[in-house]
Amino acid sequence: MPSRNRDVLKVFWNHLKKYKLVALATVIVTLILNGLDLIHPYLYKLFFDFLTKATPDTMAHAIASATLILFAIICIKALLQLFWRFADLLLIYLEPHVMRDINQSSFNYLERHSYQFFTNSFTGALVRKINRLKSSFEEITDTLVYQMIPQVLLTIGVITIIAFWKPVLAIILVIWIVVFVIINFLLFIKLQKYDLERAEKDSELTGCVSDSLSNNVNVKLFARFKHEEQRLGKVLEEWMKKSIKAWNYNEWILLFGGISFVLVELVITYVALQYYAQGQLTIGDFVMLQGYLTTLISRLWSLQRVFRNVFRDFSDAREMVDILIEPYDVQDARRAKPLKIAKGEVDFNDVTFFYNQTRKTLDQFDLRIKPGERVALVGPSGAGKSTVVKLLMRFYDIDKGSVTIDGTDISKVTQDSLREIVSLVPQDPLLFHRSLMENILYGKLDATENEVIQAAKQAHCHEFITGLSSGYDTLVGERGIKLSGGERQRVAIARAILKNAPILVLDEATSSLDSESESLIQDALKTLMKGKTTIVIAHRLSTIMQMDRIVVMEEGKIIDQGTHQELLKRQGMYKKLWEIQAGGFMPQ
Helix, strand or coil: CHHHHHHHHHHHHHHHHHHHHHHHHHHHHHHHHHHHHCHHHHHHHHHHHHHHHCCCCCHHHHHHHHHHHHHHHHHHHHHHHHHHHHHHHHHHHHHHHHHHHHHHHHHHHHHCCCHHHHHCCCHHHHHHHHHHHHHHHHHHHHHHHHHHHHHHHHHHHHHHHHHHHCHHHHHHHHHHHHHHHHHHHHHHHHHHHHHHHHHHHHHHHHHHHHHHHHCHHHHHHCCCHHHHHHHHHHHHHHHHHHHHHHHHHHHHHHHHHHHHHHHHHHHHHHHHHHHHHCCCCCHHHHHHHHHHHHHHHHHHHHHHHHHHHHHHHHHHHHHHHHHHCCCCCCCCCCCCECCCCCCCCEEEEEEEEEEECCEEEEEEEEEEECCCCEEEEECCCCCCHHHHHHHHCCCCCCCEEEEEECCEEHHHECHHHHHHCEEEECCCCCCCCCEHHHHHHCCCCCCCHHHHHHHHHHCCCHHHHHCCCCHHHCECCHHHCCCCHHHHHHHHHHHHHHHCCCEEEEECCCCCCCHHHHHHHHHHHHHHHCCCEEEEECCCHHHCCCCCEEEEEECCEEEEEECHHHHHCCCCHHHHHHHHHHHHHCCC
């Protein structure tokens, strides 16, 4: 546990050190504030001593002196207000800047996690973790400045003053404080285990809600409102139990603190009364002692809640910190250079790939695609077609063999440069909840508006876009939900046309189009494929008849390849698939 807390502190410090002068100024102002705060009880001691020791002859002088002390107390309080406002201003500058940087760096690091990482994570839960890390910094910083530093300074100051005055009382306080802090620390370390379980369940709860809301159409289609309510109810029940367990444990800790406060106050008051009985303490001394003791105990009482909140904040922050210190599954090689493409030859050489130890997806897979060649991958579901594309994009690292482009191993180049030279139109394209102009422009950020419109025309989506009330400024909804499947695919094709990368991958790129739209898009794709190395994944074999080569896959291996006509002459899987599809649409 402590080592993982250190990881949280390290992340906070890495973001805070950029503003270390502001942070140092905040600490110095806090030290001054608490130094001034220690003067009050001593001044009240002088005030009461002047009044209680005064005789009728010295009363006028005593009242004048007491008045001056009251004026000094008022001046100190006014000064304290000024310093506190200055400390607040420093924090108002410091915290938003650091929180912004934490949010930005968390997002930056998260974005570059692997494809597999995101397939195993709830997006809503990840957003929640970023927000909790940012909020935890604010809470811990406020606690440090407003409560922990003042408490430490007050404790040191009170013990020092009492030690010079009555060492026995100081020794009693030191022993009690050491025992109190050690026991509380150990108790809160155990409590943090429960807090972490609660935080993990809270993230699961967020993911559950996000998953259901983002699939609201499915909930409606299957009329599964009750099922979703029950599913969420189970997670909420588990979250509630974890929360109650943590809070109940915290109450026992507070009970220990309350009993120890009563005991130490009784002991110190009893010893002080013995001194008073011996004439070694005045009424003013008692006022000062009670002032310091009351302040110290009330602060320590609040410190118990501070400990509770700090450990809870650490638990909230740790889930995101664990992600920030988790190495990427797929990393650029040391000194990786940008990929420079000359011809666009793609070569899978003896590639073996496992999704997990028991599931071999590609087995000694060999495929060479010549520059400018148009190759289609066909085969039953699970044959490994989409895996070939994912390995080409380096979404995963292969277990054996190599994937090269123009003879350069893609594991030796930067991932960004690799993906810049590949255009991918997926089977189910996802769009940002942004305008249509922004979504198409994503293929080439510096393209002109005319270039975007031209790409949209080639993809035959200009027509439906101009028919919308806001045209290219129309927001498409989360994941493009406001558009039909065919419209989303045409926008994705327009984006690929605009990108104009030398290697093109079409993964069922026309699967959501009606026959008329598909005919139009096929013409656009023929134009797009000219001069490009092209890989097409298709289940509808009618869309790949004109490919230069058709590669038939089964269980991660190539079992046949050739042109459409060549494969139909053989009694193999391709002919069987063709006859099944043709039989479904053509008269027998």
